[in-house]
Amino acid sequence: MTLSKDQCVQLNQSIFSLANAYRSRMIRDGVVETSGLTLPDRSTLMVLGQSAPTTARDLSARMDINPGTISVYVQRLVKRGLVERRQDEADRRIWHLSLTDAGRRAYRDTIAGTEVYTRDFLRSLSADEQQDLHNLLLRIATDLGYEW
Numbered sequence: 001m002t003l004s005k006d007q008c009v010q011l012n013q014s015i016f017s018l019a020n021a022y023r024s025r026m027i028r029d030g031v032v033e034t035s036g037l038t039l040p041d042r043s044t045l046m047v048l049g050q051s052a053p054t055t056a057r058d059l060s061a062r063m064d065i066n067p068g069t070i071s072v073y074v075q076r077l078v079k080r081g082l083v084e085r086r087q088d089e090a091d092r093r094i095w096h097l098s099l100t101d102a103g104r105r106a107y108r109d110t111i112a113g114t115e116v117y118t119r120d121f122l123r124s125l126s127a128d129e130q131q132d133l134h135n136l137l138l139r140i141a142t143d144l145g146y147e148w
Helices: 004-029 031-035 038-052 056-063 067-079 101-121 127-143
Strands: 083-087 096-100
Touching: 004 038, 004 101, 031 101, 038 056, 038 067, 038 096, 038 101, 038 127, 056 067, 056 096, 067 083, 096 101
Parallel strands: none
Antiparallel strands: 083 096
């Protein structure tokens, strides 16, 4: 049996609420204020940490964010000394992005924070339910073309 219209709305609201709760908690915990890194900054670091070196085009595709927005995120991280750009020697139009040492530290901090927040948000679920949720969301993300 498929979900009813009301269940679809509830599921959508739940997903939005989780994303909003993550952002709100980062602000409330002072993570943004002390690090200067926003949720989009950290999302970009997470993808770069898993796929660098890469190009802005690839990063844009992986995150499903338009190239202009990715350019803003990357530029902000370059200015902070967390990401470096290197021009491709064979094709000088291509720039490769990778994390600096400071960027790798920020990536590790981001992963640690993600683990804490995720465990806290899922604490009302049993271990089996958490694993089921993980498998289902990963399958949906993969079906949507996301690969991390």
